[in-house]
Amino acid sequence: xxxxxxxxxxxxxxxxxxxxxxGLIELANERFHQLTHLHEQHNITPMMNLALPLSVxxxxxxxxxxxxxxxxxxxxxxxxxxxxxxxxxxxxxVDKNEKKHVSFVIEDISRNRQLNPxxxxxxxxxxDSLPVLIxxxxxxxxxxxANKTYExxxxxxxxxxxxxxxxxxxxxxxxSHSAPFIERVRQGETVTFDNxxxxxxxxxxxxxxxxxxxxxxxxFYIFGQDVTELRAFQRSLEFKAxxxxxxxxPNRSFFMKSLANVLRYKQHGSALLFLDLDGxxxxxxxxxxxxxxxxxxxFAHVLQDAIRPQDFVSRLAGDEFTIILTELDDPLAxxxxxxxxxxxxxxxxxxxxxxAIPCSCSIGATLLDHALxxxxxxxxxxxxxxxxxxxxxxxxxxxxx
Numbered sequence: 001x002x003x004x005x006x007x008x009x010x011x012x013x014x015x016x017x018x019x020x021x022x023g024l025i026e027l028a029n030e031r032f033h034q035l036t037h038l039h040e041q042h043n044i045t046p047m048m049n050l051a052l053p054l055s056v057x058x059x060x061x062x063x064x065x066x067x068x069x070x071x072x073x074x075x076x077x078x079x080x081x082x083x084x085x086x087x088x089x090x091x092x093x094v095d096k097n098e099k100k101h102v103s104f105v106i107e108d109i110s111r112n113r114q115l116n117p118x119x120x121x122x123x124x125x126x127x128d129s130l131p132v133l134i135x136x137x138x139x140x141x142x143x144x145x146a147n148k149t150y151e152x153x154x155x156x157x158x159x160x161x162x163x164x165x166x167x168x169x170x171x172x173x174x175x176s177h178s179a180p181f182i183e184r185v186r187q188g189e190t191v192t193f194d195n196x197x198x199x200x201x202x203x204x205x206x207x208x209x210x211x212x213x214x215x216x217x218x219x220f221y222i223f224g225q226d227v228t229e230l231r232a233f234q235r236s237l238e239f240k241a242x243x244x245x246x247x248x249x250p251n252r253s254f255f256m257k258s259l260a261n262v263l264r265y266k267q268h269g270s271a272l273l274f275l276d277l278d279g280x281x282x283x284x285x286x287x288x289x290x291x292x293x294x295x296x297x298x299f300a301h302v303l304q305d306a307i308r309p310q311d312f313v314s315r316l317a318g319d320e321f322t323i324i325l326t327e328l329d330d331p332l333a334x335x336x337x338x339x340x341x342x343x344x345x346x347x348x349x350x351x352x353x354x355x356a357i358p359c360s361c362s363i364g365a366t367l368l369d370h371a372l373x374x375x376x377x378x379x380x381x382x383x384x385x386x387x388x389x390x391x392x393x394x395x396x397x398x399x400x401x
Contacts, residue, residue, distance in 0.1 A: 009029050010029055010030060012029060012031060013031065013107075014031060014105050014106060014107045015028075015029065015031040015032030015033075015034070015035040015036065015104075015105070015106035015107075016028065016029045016031070016032055016103065016104070016105050016106075017029075017032045017036075017038070017044060017103075017104045018094060018101050018102070018103055018104075019044050019101065019102045019104065020101060020102070021060055021064070021100060021101075021102065022043070022045075023043045023044045023045035023048075023056050023057075023060075023102075024041065024042075024043050024044075025038060025039065025040050025041065025042050025043070025044055026040065026101065027040065028040060031106075032104075032106065035085075035087075035106050035108065036106070044056065044104060045057070048089075048104070051075055051089070052073050052075065052089065053073065053138050053139035053140070053218045053219060054071070054139060054218050059071050059091050060091075060102055063091070063092065063093045063102070064093070064100065069092065070090055070091065070092040071090070071091040071092075072088065072089070072090050072091075073088070073089045073091075074086070074087070074088050074089075074109075075087055075089065085108050085110045086108070086109050086110045087106050087107060087108055087109060087110075088106075088107045088109055089104065089105070089106050089107075090103075090104075090105040090107075091103070091104055091105075127147045128147050128148035128149070130147065130149065131149065131225075131226070132147075132149060132223060132224065132225050133146075133147070133149050133150060133153065133206070133222065133223070133224035133225075134146070134147040134149070134221070134222065134223055134224075135147070135150065135161075135221070135222040136213075136219065136220075136221055136222075137166065137219050137220050137221070137222060138218070138219045139218030139219050140165070141165045141166045141167065141182070142163055142164065142165055142166075143161050143162050143163065143164055143165075143166070143169070144162070144219065145162070146158055146161045146162060153199055153204075153226075154169065154199070155199075166178070166182075170195075170197055171197070171198065174195055174196065174197050174198075177193075177195050177196075178193075178195055178208070181193050181208075181210055182210065182220075184210075185210040185211070185212055185220045186212070186218065186220065188212050189212070190209070190210065190211050190212065191209070191210050192207065192208065192209045192210075193207075193208055194206065194207050194208070194227070194231070195208055203228075204226055204228045205226070205227050205228045205231050206224045206225065206226055206227065207224065207225050207226075207227045208222060208223070208224045209222075209223040209224075210222060211223070241253070242254040244314075244315040246293055246296055246297065246315075247296055247297055247300035247315050248300070249300050249304075249313060249314050249315045249321075250312070250313075250314040250315075251314065251315060251316075252314070252315075252316045252317060254314060255312075255314035255316065255322055255324075256376055258312050258314075258324060259272070259324060259376045259379065259380070260376050262324060262326065262368065263368065263370065263374075263376065263379070266370040267326050267327075268327075269326065269327055269328035269329065269331050269334075270324065270325060270326050270328065270367075270368040271324075271325040271328060271331060271334075271335050271365055271366065271367050271368055272322065272323075272324055272325075272365065272366050272368055272379055272380070272382075272383045273322060273323040273324075273325065273335075273338070273339065273363055273364070273365045273383065274320070274321075274322055274363070274364045274365075274380070274383035274384045274386065274387040275303070275320070275321040275322070275323065275342070275361050275362070275363050275364075275387065276319055276320055276321075276361060276362045276363075276387055276391060277295070277296065277299050277319040277320075277321070277359075277361050278319075278358070278359075278360045278361055278362060278391070278395045278396065279295060279357055279358040279359050279360060280292050280295060280296065280318070280319040281319070282357075282358065283295050283352075283355075283357045287352075287353075287355050287357070291352050291353065291355060291357065294352040294353070295350065295352065295357055295359065296315075296319075298350050298352075298359070299321070299346075299359070299361070300313075300315065300321070302342065302345050302346055303321060303323065303342065305345065306338065306341050306342045306345050307323060307325075307338065310326050310327050311323060311324060311325050311326065311338075312324040312326075322380070322383070323338070325338060331367050332367070332400065335365045335367070335400055336398075336400065339363045339365060339398035339400070340398075342361070342363065343360075343361070343363070343396060343397075343398065346359050346360060346361060346396075347359055348360075360395050360396040361395075361396070362387055362390040362391040362395055362396070362397060362398070363387060363390055363397070363398035363399075364383045364384060364385065364386025364387025364388065364389065364390055364398070364399055364400075364401070365383065365386060365398060365399070365400040365401070366379065366382045366383045366386055366400070366401050367400075382401065385401070386399045386400065386401040387399070389401075
């Protein structure tokens with residue numbers, strides 16, 4: 001059996017070398033000598049450090065620590081001045097007599113690649129025709145490969161892309177956003193995320209998928225698709241779902257979610273205002289709904305102008321509006337101040353298409369007491385009841401309860 005093993009070792013088509021943990025060659029077959037011109041007592045580290053994306057000490061440390069069972073690399077490299085071959089290099093641990101050694105196996109696959117040129121041409125044509133960014137990145141964030149879509153997006157040539165770093169190609173800001181995902185893909189995780197890149201004179205949103213290099217070379221693959229229009233459409237749908245089409249204010253759904261958050265997180269010094277626009281029915285009945293719509297827009301603008309940045313105004317429906325006040329230092333005094341400011345900023349009447357439309361509102365306000373543990377609907381009903389008291393007491397006033 002030992003003779004059979006020795007025969008396989010000597011006649012193997014692959015170059016095989018056994019080293020110690022410092023990279024010193026203890027044993028090597030004839031094919032390894034032919035490929036590398038290295039012999040026993042030479043150190044394999046300098047040559048392999050030039051050929052591989054990871055250093056030999058790092059590779060050996062990964063193997064000893066059990067992080068990898070085997071490192072596999074596919075490279076194009078000239079181990080000697082007169083050769084430039086495609087090779088697969090496999091590095092693994094060998095235990096003998098309770099001592100650890102390292103096995104380096106080099107397989108020349110240049111002929112296999114040359115046998116399939118037609119297939120490579122077809123694949124390149126397909127990949128270059130896809131409206132998707134496709135690239136291969138090495139362990140140092142350099143582009144090893146990129147399809148022709150890169151030329152169109154970055155207005156450059158592939159010769160300028162290959163060998164360039166990701167950071168230099170996409171810019172510091174976009175790279176900073178990508179960096180955490182790159183760290184994750186290097187740990188073996190496939191990740192997806194959106195990133196915004198500046199192309200010539202416009203911003204484009206790319207949906208990116210990073211896939212680890214299956215050969216464990218420390219690199220990864222990039223697949224990127226332009227989703228600028230899709231994301232804009234999604235934002236438009238989301239805005240419409242949570243905003244009033246007429247005034248642009250958040251709608252009832254948005255308001256209820258916001259109120260729920262205020263109650264959930266027990267924000268100190270919070271209050272709820274319920275407002276009713278008094279002149280809307282008159283405007284609709286006498287002059288038409290387009291005049292009433294104009295009045296609603298003016299009223300919405302007054303409310304937005306009267307509140308602080310941290311406050312939240314919304315249109316519930318029809319002539320009903322709400323405001324959530326937060327961060328009140330002196331809640332009752334602050335509530336009175338906001339209510340009065342709204343009333344003061346409302347003109348007695350507004351002119352719309354030549355018609356003088358009376359403009360006033362009634363406001364009900366309630367302090368949100370988190371100790372009561374009431375629901376959003378209950379708090380809304382309380383503010384509504386306070387508003388009704390203000391309306392019955394004479395339009396254009398406010399009641400705090």
